[in-house]
């Protein structure tokens with residue numbers, strides 16, 4: 001498994017080496033020693049989640065108040081466009097929007113540090129996303145910024161089919177900026 005730093009500090013792409021044969025494939029989905037080389041404590045993950053989405057579903061853009069939460073995201077079945085926003089008030093790349101295709105072919109994973117907004121769109125009919133988190137779920141700390149916020153102007157690749165009530169009621173990026181003193 002190798003990793004590549006992106007232009008956004010702390011945002012890292014991991015690329016495993018799937019072994020394919022006539023049975024299918026084998027791939028490693030976490031290697032604590034490679035994470036350590038990238039400056040990440042892989043033993044800090046306390047929760048591992050999987051969610052299924054149907055084509056066109058958008059989830060996001062989700063963040064977490066308090067100390068935040070870091071995530072290591074991959075797509076176990078199908079493909080997603082995974083989107084992050086650097087929402088760290090003190091970051092030189094505050095407001096940067098970056099997108100990555102994660103799928104069950106290359107098996108790339110995205111490490112998202114604390115302080116980001118995160119969301120994705122399913123671009124295959126049945127899409128399973130898995131992500132480890134370094135903090136337990138705490139809904140009282142949820143932050144939701146609208147997936148279709150005009151200032152973020154995220155380019156979702158497919159017609160949007162289903163969005164949750166939580167995400168439909170997401171707040172604006174402008175109000176988030178104000179809340180962290182970057183209005």
Ligand SMILES: Cc1cn([C@H]2C[C@H](O)[C@@H](COP(=O)(O)OP(=O)(O)O[C@H]3O[C@@H](C)C(=O)[C@@H](O)[C@H]3O)O2)c(=O)[nH]c1=O
Nearest residue numbers: 047049051059060062063118119120136137138164166
């Ligand atoms: C995320 C989560 C949800 N749940 C429950 C709450 C609710 O009843 C149900 C569905 O929750 P949500 O609608 O918030 O799920 P979802 O919209 O998939 O939320 C996720 O979106 C992606 C983009 C992320 O980045 C994640 O951190 C998380 O916020 O699952 C847990 O019990 N534990 C968890 O860790």
